[in-house]
Amino acid sequence: MPDRVTINEVGPRDGLQSQSRILPVTERLQLIRALEEAGISRIEAGSFVSPTAVPAMADTDKLLQSLVPPGSADYSFLIPNMKGYELARAAGAESVTMVIYASETMARRNARMGMAEAERAAWKIIDLARADGIEVIVIVAVSFGCPFEGAVDSAVVRDIAARFVAAGIHRLVLADTIGAADPAQVSALLTSLAQSHGAGVFGCHFHDTRAMALANVYAALEAGVRWFDSSIGGLGGCPFAPGASGNVATEDVAVMLRQMGMETGIDAAALLAASDLATELTGTAPGGRVREWLRGQLTS
Numbered sequence: 001m002p003d004r005v006t007i008n009e010v011g012p013r014d015g016l017q018s019q020s021r022i023l024p025v026t027e028r029l030q031l032i033r034a035l036e037e038a039g040i041s042r043i044e045a046g047s048f049v050s051p052t053a054v055p056a057m058a059d060t061d062k063l064l065q066s067l068v069p070p071g072s073a074d075y076s077f078l079i080p081n082m083k084g085y086e087l088a089r090a091a092g093a094e095s096v097t098m099v100i101y102a103s104e105t106m107a108r109r110n111a112r113m114g115m116a117e118a119e120r121a122a123w124k125i126i127d128l129a130r131a132d133g134i135e136v137i138v139i140v141a142v143s144f145g146c147p148f149e150g151a152v153d154s155a156v157v158r159d160i161a162a163r164f165v166a167a168g169i170h171r172l173v174l175a176d177t178i179g180a181a182d183p184a185q186v187s188a189l190l191t192s193l194a195q196s197h198g199a200g201v202f203g204c205h206f207h208d209t210r211a212m213a214l215a216n217v218y219a220a221l222e223a224g225v226r227w228f229d230s231s232i233g234g235l236g237g238c239p240f241a242p243g244a245s246g247n248v249a250t251e252d253v254a255v256m257l258r259q260m261g262m263e264t265g266i267d268a269a270a271l272l273a274a275s276d277l278a279t280e281l282t283g284t285a286p287g288g289r290v291r292e293w294l295r296g297q298l299t300s
């Protein structure tokens with residue numbers, strides 16, 4: 001049996017949230033359907049956040065309600081606070097991704113809460129969600145470095161992980177929000193976490209600001225991680241984290257994993273079509289490196 005890796009496509013959320021062109025719901029839906037055609041099994045489809053703060057994510061309730069019939073993917077929706085949870089639940093979300101923080105300043109800039117307050121909100125949401133039958137993924141922003149505070153002590157992340165794993169969290173994703181991590185750092189942290197808790201609960205979310213995202217994916221893979229966030233066309237970036245650039249491109253991750261004999265369920269030709277669509281809809285040059293090579297392979 002080949003090793004199975006889950007690619008959680010975050011293009012429709014992370015990828016679109018800071019684009020200069022705001023996509024209407026119909027186009028966001030079109031992108032999600034194209035990603036499903038490519039065999040992507042998990043999609044972060046949008047976020048329930050203040051539409052004033054992030055205009056591109058307005059109307060995520062309408063988007064969710066348009067995802068009927070549901071396609072082949074499981075959808076999750078990013079939330080920053082209890083209000084986001086309530087809106088997601090009211091719209092019928094089956095999975096939410098709650099953001100907590102490994103630095104105080106990032107917590108205040110992104111959510112206008114302290115780290116501890118955001119974590120308390122996450123605990124309340126986990127409790128409610130258990131009764132509501134909603135899955136909660138917790139994502140730890142700036143786990144590898146903060147745009148305001150610089151280096152993040154890995155002990156902070158390890159303490160967060162210990163608390164959530166002990167409580168039986170379904171998935172804890174460590175995010176390199178600004179693309180500051182290097183493979184040695186990723187290897188050290190994830191190897192230590194995997195030794196303490198097993199690797200199965202963890203996921204990683206890398207941005208490619210310093211061109212190390214794919215190397216970081218490999219380092220986490222070696223530590224046993226089998227869940228990666230990535231974004232079609234390498235789109236992405238947080239509007240509240242200065243200097244953050246695109247996520248690791250789904251195309252690059254999928255091609256690397258396949259070449260190494262790992263199974264993602266992704267069809268390369270359909271993925272390329274989704275990537276072309278993402279470029280067309282956003283008007284943004286695609287990130288990632290493998291796209292043109294892949295196109296050559298598929299047309300030769």
Ligand code: COA
Pocket residue numbers: 017047048049050051053054079080081082083084085087099109110111112238239240
């Ligand atoms: N969904 C929709 N609206 C929200 C919201 C949410 N999850 N959280 C807050 N709001 C609204 C409030 O209701 C308020 O609306 P109003 O001005 O019409 O009354 C407005 O946002 C500002 O509220 P305020 O009380 O000043 O702050 P807050 O603490 O409630 O919320 C944020 C602040 C930062 C959470 C909110 O602005 C936000 O959603 N930011 C986006 C975060 C994000 O997406 N970051 C990138 C991805 S990690």
Ligand code: ZN
Pocket residue numbers: 014175177205207236237238247
């Ligand atoms: Zn991100």
